[in-house]
Amino acid sequence: xxxxxxxxxxxxxxxxxxxxxxxxxxxxxxxxxxxxxxxxxxxxxxxxxxxxxxxxxxxxxxxxxxxxxxxxxxxxxxxxxxxxxxxxxxxxxxxxxxxxxxxxxxxxxxxxxxxxxxxxxxxxxxxxxxxxxxxxxxxxxxxxxxxxxxxxxxxxxxxxxxxxxxxxxxxxxxxxxxxxxxxxxxxxxxxxxxxxxxxxxxxxxxxxxxxxxxxxxxxxxxxxxxxxxxxxxxxxxxxxxxxxxxxxxxxxxxxxxxxxxxxxxxxxxxxxxxxxxxxxxxxxxxxxxxxxxxxxxxxxxxxxxxxxxxxxxxxxxxxxxxxxxxxxxxxxxxxxxxxxxxxxxxxxxxxxxxxxxxxxxxxxxxxxxxxxxxxxxxxxxxxxxxxxxxxxxxxxxxxxxxxxxxxxxxxxxxxxxxxxxxxxxxxxxxxxxxxxxxxxxxxxxxxxxxxxxxxxxxxxxxxxxxxxxxxxxxxxxxxxxxxxxxxxxxxxxxxxxxxxxxxxxxxxxxxxxxxxxxxxxxxxxxxxxxxxxxxxxxxxxxxxxxxxxxxxxxxxxxxxxxxxxxxxxxxxxxxxxxxxxxxxxxxxxxxxxxxxxxxxxxxxxxxxxxxxxxxxxxxxxxxxxxxxxxxxxxxxxxxxxxxxxxxxxxxxxxxxxxxxxxxxxxxxxxxxxxxxxxxxxxxxxxxxxxxxxxxxxxxxxxxxxxxxxxxxxxxxxxxxxxxxxxxxxxxxxxxxxxxxxxxxxxxxxxxxxxxxxxxxxxxxxxxxxxxxxxxxxxxxxxxxxxxxxxxxxxxxxxxxxxxxxxxxxxxxxxxxxxxxxxxxxxxxxxxxxxxxxxxxxxxxxxxxxxxxxxxxxxxxxxxxxxxxxxxxxxxxxxxxxxx
Numbered sequence: 001x002x003x004x005x006x007x008x009x010x011x012x013x014x015x016x017x018x019x020x021x022x023x024x025x026x027x028x029x030x031x032x033x034x035x036x037x038x039x040x041x042x043x044x045x046x047x048x049x050x051x052x053x054x055x056x057x058x059x060x061x062x063x064x065x066x067x068x069x070x071x072x073x074x075x076x077x078x079x080x081x082x083x084x085x086x087x088x089x090x091x092x093x094x095x096x097x098x099x100x101x102x103x104x105x106x107x108x109x110x111x112x113x114x115x116x117x118x119x120x121x122x123x124x125x126x127x128x129x130x131x132x133x134x135x136x137x138x139x140x141x142x143x144x145x146x147x148x149x150x151x152x153x154x155x156x157x158x159x160x161x162x163x164x165x166x167x168x169x170x171x172x173x174x175x176x177x178x179x180x181x182x183x184x185x186x187x188x189x190x191x192x193x194x195x196x197x198x199x200x201x202x203x204x205x206x207x208x209x210x211x212x213x214x215x216x217x218x219x220x221x222x223x224x225x226x227x228x229x230x231x232x233x234x235x236x237x238x239x240x241x242x243x244x245x246x247x248x249x250x251x252x253x254x255x256x257x258x259x260x261x262x263x264x265x266x267x268x269x270x271x272x273x274x275x276x277x278x279x280x281x282x283x284x285x286x287x288x289x290x291x292x293x294x295x296x297x298x299x300x301x302x303x304x305x306x307x308x309x310x311x312x313x314x315x316x317x318x319x320x321x322x323x324x325x326x327x328x329x330x331x332x333x334x335x336x337x338x339x340x341x342x343x344x345x346x347x348x349x350x351x352x353x354x355x356x357x358x359x360x361x362x363x364x365x366x367x368x369x370x371x372x373x374x375x376x377x378x379x380x381x382x383x384x385x386x387x388x389x390x391x392x393x394x395x396x397x398x399x400x401x402x403x404x405x406x407x408x409x410x411x412x413x414x415x416x417x418x419x420x421x422x423x424x425x426x427x428x429x430x431x432x433x434x435x436x437x438x439x440x441x442x443x444x445x446x447x448x449x450x451x452x453x454x455x456x457x458x459x460x461x462x463x464x465x466x467x468x469x470x471x472x473x474x475x476x477x478x479x480x481x482x483x484x485x486x487x488x489x490x491x492x493x494x495x496x497x498x499x500x501x502x503x504x505x506x507x508x509x510x511x512x513x514x515x516x517x518x519x520x521x522x523x524x525x526x527x528x529x530x531x532x533x534x535x536x537x538x539x540x541x542x543x544x545x546x547x548x549x550x551x552x553x554x555x556x557x558x559x560x561x562x563x564x565x566x567x568x569x570x571x572x573x574x575x576x577x578x579x580x581x582x583x584x585x586x587x588x589x590x591x592x593x594x595x596x597x598x599x600x601x602x603x604x605x606x607x608x609x610x611x612x613x614x615x616x617x618x619x620x621x622x623x624x625x626x627x628x629x630x631x632x633x634x635x636x637x638x639x640x641x642x643x644x645x646x647x648x649x650x651x652x653x654x655x656x657x658x659x660x661x662x663x664x665x666x667x668x669x670x671x672x673x674x675x676x677x678x679x680x681x682x683x684x685x686x687x688x689x690x691x692x693x694x695x696x697x698x699x700x701x702x703x704x705x706x707x708x709x710x711x712x713x714x715x716x717x718x719x720x721x722x723x724x725x726x727x728x729x730x731x732x733x734x735x736x737x738x739x740x741x742x743x744x745x746x747x748x749x750x751x752x753x754x755x756x757x758x759x760x761x762x763x764x765x766x767x768x769x770x771x772x773x774x775x776x777x778x779x780x781x782x783x784x785x786x787x788x789x790x791x792x793x794x795x796x797x798x799x800x801x802x803x804x805x806x807x808x809x810x811x812x813x814x815x816x817x818x819x820x821x822x823x824x825x826x827x828x829x830x831x832x833x834x835x836x837x838x839x840x841x842x843x844x845x846x847x848x849x850x851x852x853x854x855x856x857x858x859x860x861x862x863x864x865x866x867x868x869x870x871x872x873x874x875x876x877x878x879x880x881x882x883x
Contacts, residue, residue: 004126004142004196005108014122021121021137021202023209035083103644105136106388106400108196113390115399125199130386130400131428132623132643135188137199138206140165144195148188149645150178153207159191189645192428194386247694248288254698255280307675307727311668314731318664319640319655327635327651332669333741334541334635335615336589338606341547341554343403343639343657344620345533345561346523350407353491354520358463358471360478366412372468376444376516379419380496381412384438384448386428389413402623403641407521408450408494419443425503431599431625434548439503447508449497452548452597453483453518456495463515464498470514483518490556491520492549525560532660533562539666539736541618546595546603554596569593574602585609600625607632616740620654620662621646637662663736670735679726680748681755682808686718686801688760693767705771705793707848713839717801717832725828726809730821751811754878755871759804762870763797766863770796779859787850791840792860794849798836799864802829807871815868 006014103118106128113128118136121127127136129146147159165182178185184197186208203209260266271277315322322328342348355363355377363369369377387401387409398406398413421442429436435451449456462470463479473479483493496516501509533543545563547554555571558564564571571594580588586609595602603619607629610617619626619633622642627649630636638650639657647653654661690711697704706714748756770776770793781788806815809825819825843849852860 003108003111005111006122006124006126007110010124011109011122014124018123018205019203020119021199021206022119024204031083035080103134103136106130113388113399115390121199121202123199123202127197127199128388128400129190129195129197131190131192131194132645133190134644134648135184135186135190135197137186137197138201138208139184139197139199140182141184142196142198145193146184146190146195147192148184149191150185150188153178153185153187160188162195189648191645194426194428244288247691247698248284250695250698251284251704252280254703255284307672307723307729311672311727311731315665315668316655318668319658319661320665320668321640321653321655322651323647323653324651328665328669329672330616330669331618331635331652331665332667332671332673332735333616334618334666334669335740336542336544336610337536337618337662338544338546338595338603338620338629338633339659339662340620340622340639341545341549341557342523343622343641344654344659344662345525345529345545346557347526348403348523348641348657350403350492350521350523352407352411352519353522354486355411356479356482356486356518356520357466358473358477358479358515358517359465360482361466362482366415371466373464373466373516375419376464376468376498377496378412378415379421379440379444380448380450380498380516381408382419383421383423383440384426384436384450385409386436403523404492404494404521408519411519427503427506427508431601437503437508444498447499447501447503449499449508449513450494453493453495454550456497456513457515459511460495460497460513460515461511462513464517473515479515479518484552486518486520487550487553488556490525490553490560491522492553494519494521525557526658526660529659530560530562532663535733535736536663536666540739541666542590544592544595544606546598546606548598549596551596554594558594563593571596573597574599577602577605582609582612586613589613600629603629604632618662621650622657637665664731667731667733667736670738671729671731673741674735675726675729677747677749677752678729678808678810679722681752681759682722682726682801682805683718684748684756685759685763685804685808686714688756689763689767690714690797692760692764696764696768697771702771705767705790706797709847710794713847714797714801717798721828721832722805725805725822725825728822728824729809730818732818751878754874755808758874759807759867759871762867763800763804766800766866767793767797770863776859776863780856781853787848788852788856791849792852792856795836795840795852795857796860796864798832799860800867802832803864804867804871805829807868811875813872813875 104115105118105121107114107116107121108126108128109116121137125137126142127139129135129144135148141162141164143164145164146162148162150160160178161181162184163181169182177183186206201207256267256271311328312322315328320328339345342350353364355366355369357363357369357373366374366377385401385405385408387398387405389409390397390399392414396414398410400406401409419442421440421444423438424441425439427433427435427437429451433451434455435449437447437449439447457473457480460473463473463477465471486493495518497513498516499508499513501512536543543563545554545558545561547557549557551571551573555564558571563569568591570588570592572588572592574595574597577585577595577598585605589606589609595606600623603621603626607617607619611632611634616635617633618635618637619629620637620639621627621630622639623646626638626642626646630638630646630649635652636650638647638653640653640655641657652665654665690706694704694706694711771789777789780792805825809815809819809822810817839847840849841851
C-alpha cells in the first residue's frame with residue numbers, strides 16, 4: 001500500500017488555512033420564539049381578548065383589577081414553565097443524539113491509519129473508504145473505485161461510479177456536478193468497493209455544507225403511540241369543549257336566574273343593566289375558555305418529549321442510542337425479533353482458532369505454517385481483505401472491514417512472510433457469490449479467493465501441500481470431514497483458494513482453483529445473551545437468529561444461546577426458505593428459530609411476511625445490504641460497529657452490538673408506554689373531577705369553588721409538572737413479564753378507566769361534602785364570603801391530586817414501590833406542596849387564598865388523604881397490573 005496522508009504539522013497548517021470539517025449548526029427555534037408560538041394558541045388568544053375586556057370593566061369599576069392581573073400572571077407562568085420544560089428537554093435530547101452519533105473516519109496520518117472524528121478532517125487528509133461508509137468530505141480518489149449512492153444530495157437513487165482522476169484531466173468550473181465520475185461528495189454512501197480519497201473541500205464549503213438546509217428529508221409518519229394519544233386527546237378535547245359550553249351556560253343561569261331568586265322582576269332589572277350583563281358574559285366566556293384550556297391535554301405531547309429526553313441519557317448508558325422516537329416507542333410492542341448472530345448473540349470478538357491445510361493438517365497459530373504454504377497463506381490473508389493494520393508493536397491494531405475480516409487479518413498481523421505483491425484488481429464480497437477475490441502481481445501472479453467453503457471447494461480441483469506442490473482434491477479428502485467437525489463445535493469455517501485465472505470485468509472463472517486451506521473462526525456466545533434471550537422470550541417476543549453460517553454451526557450456537565428448546569423448533573436454510581411459498585412460510589413462521597446461510601434478501605422477505613401477519617417486527621443489521629430490511633421493519637436495530645448506511649436506515653443503534661442491549665431497548669419502550677399511561681390516569685382524574693365540580697356548582701346555586709387563577713394553577717400541576725414527575729419512572733424488570741401491546745389496543749385500558757372513574761367521582765363527592773356539609777364547614781372560620789372554606793377547598797383539591805399521584809405512579813399496593821428510583825417525582829411533588837402552602841398564605845385576593853389554621857389544615861389533609869385507601873381497595877378488586 002502506498003504511503004498516503006499528512007503529518008501532524010501539515011494537519012495544523014491545513015486547519016489554519018482552510019479550517020476543519022465542522023458544519024455550522026442550523027438555527028433551531030429559540031426559547032422566546034417557542035414561547036411566542038405557545039402564546040399564539042387559539043384558546044390562549046381568546047383568553048387574552050377576554051382578559052382585555054375584563055380589564056376594561058375593572059377600569060370602569062365593575063370588577064376588581066386583581067382578577068385580571070391574577071389571570072394574566074397565571075397564563076404567563078403556565079405558558080412560560082411549559083415552554084421552558086419542552087425547550088430544555090428537546091435541547092438535551094438533540095445534544096445527546098449528536099454526541100453519540102458522531103461519525104468516525106479512517107485516515108492516513110503520520111504514516112499510519114488512525115481513527116478520528118469527521119469534524120477533525122482537514123484539506124489534504126487521505127481517507128480510507130469502504131462499503132457502507134458515509135463519505136465525510138468532498139474530494140477525489142487516489143486509488144480504487146467505488147459505487148456510491150448520492151440520493152441525499154440529488155434525489156437520484158441510481159448508484160454513481162467513482163474512479164481515480166487522470167493526471168491530465170482538466171477540471172470543469174462547475175463544482176456541484178454529481179455526474180462527474182472523478183469527484184466524490186460528502187453525504188454520499190459507499191455501496192460497493194474500497195478506495196482512498198483525498199479531501200479537497202471541508203465543512204460549510206463542501207457541497208453538502210452549502211445545501212445542508214435544503215436537503216431532502218423523508219416525511220415521517222406518526223408513531224402508533226402518537227396516533228393513540230392523538231385520538232385520546234381529541235376525545236378529551238371534545239369533552240372539554242362540551243363541558244366548557246355547559247359550564248358557561250350554568251354560570252349564566254346561576255348569575256341571571258338563581259341569584260335573582262327566580263323572580264322575573266329582579267331578572268328584568270338585572271338584564272336592563274347592560275354593563276353587568278356584559279361583565280357576566282365575559283366572566284362566563286373566560287371561565288369556559290379556562291375549562292377548555294384545562295381539559296385539552298396539551299401535556300400529552302409534552303409528556304412524550306420529556307419522558308424521551310429523560311430516558312435518553314439512561315439508554316445511552318445502557319448502550320442504546322435512539323435515532324427516532326418512534327423506535328423506542330414501538331420497541332415495547334415487538335412480537336418478533338430477527339437478530340443477527342455475530343457480535344449480537346455472540347461476543348463479536350472473532351478469533352481464528354485453527355488453520356487446516358488441504359492435506360488435513362491442523363495448525364493452531366500462523367507461525368506454525370511454514371514453507372511455501374506459509375507464504376501462500378500470508379499473501380491470501382494480507383492481500384484479499386478490506387481490513388488494514390494500523391500502528392506497530394504494542395500499538396498495532398486492525399481496523400476497517402467487518403469483524404470477520406479483522407479477525408482473519410489479526411491472525412497474521414505483524415507476522416508477514418515478506419511476500420512482495422500488489423493488488424491490481426478485486427471482487428468485493430457479495431451475498432450472491434459468497435466470496436471475495438483479489439488479483440495480485442509480483443512474487444505471485446495469481447488471484448486469491450476467500451469465502452464460503454461450499455462455494456469455493458466445488459470449484460477447487462487441487463490443493464497446496466506444505467511445500468507449495470499441487471495435489472488432486474477428491475471428495476473423500478479428510479478436509480471435508482474436518483469442516484463438518486469444526487462446524488459441529490460452533491466454529492465458523494472459511495476457505496482460502498488461489499487461481500491462475502485473472503479477474504475480468506469483475507468476474508473470476510471457476511473450475512480450476514487450488515485450495516490453500518480452511519480457516520476456523522470461533523465466536524463465543526455472550527453469557528449475558530443467554531439470559532437476555534430468555535427474558536425477551538418470556539416477554540412474549542419470538543426471537544429468530546439469522547446467520548450466514550452453515551446449518552450445523554448455526555444449530556450448535558442456537559442451542560447454546562437457548563433459542564432452540566423443543567422438537568417443534570425449526571431451523572431452515574436460505575435455499576429451503578426460497579422454496580417456500582409465502583403462505584407456507586406464514587404457517588411455519590411461528591416455529592422458526594434459525595435461518596442459516598441467510599441472504600440479505602431473506603431479511604426483507606421475513607419482515608414483509610411477519611407484518612402481513614399483523615406482527616410488530618424488529619430487525620437487526622450492520623451491513624449495506626441490511627438497509628432495506630432495517631427500514632421496512634417496525635423497529636430497525638443497527639449495530640454500533642456497523643456501516644453508516646445501516647445506521648441511517650435504523651430507528652435505534654445498539655452501540656455495543658450486544659443482544660442484552662436490545663433487551664433493554666424493549667424494556668425502555670415498555671417503560672415509556674407505562675409512564676404515559678400513569679400520566680393519563682393522573683391527568684384525567686383531575687380533568688373529570690374539576691369539570692364536574694365546575695358544572696354542578698352553579699346549578700345548585702353555589703359560586704364556583706375554584707377561581708380562574710386557581711384552575712390555571714391546577715392546569716399547570718396536571719400538565720407540565722405531572723409530565724416532569726412521571727417522565728422519570730424507572731425501567732422495572734416486571735414490565736418484561738407483560739404481553740406485547742397490540743397495534744390497535746386502546747391506550748386507556750379497563751384498569752385505567754376504573755382508576756380514573758373512581759378517583760374523579762370520589763374527588764367530586766368529597767368536594768360536595770367539603771363545601772356543603774355543616775360538619776366540615778364547622779371546622780373553618782365563619783365569614784360572609786366563605787373565604788377560609790374556599791381557601792381550604794383549593795388546598796384540598798391540590799393535595800387530593802398530590803396523593804392520587806402516588807396512586808397513579810404504581811400498580812402495586814405499596815405506593816412507595818421503587819420510588820427512590822424516580823427522585824424527580826418526589827422533587828416535583830415537594831415543589832407542588834411547597835408552592836401550594838405559600839399560595840395559601842401569600843395569595844391574597846389575587847389567588848383568593850387567605851391562610852389556614854392548624855385545625856383547618858388537619859381537615860384538609862384528612863379529607864384529601866381518603867383517596868389513597870379507597871384506591872388501594874380498587875386495586876385489590878381491579879387487579880395489580882395495567883391491562
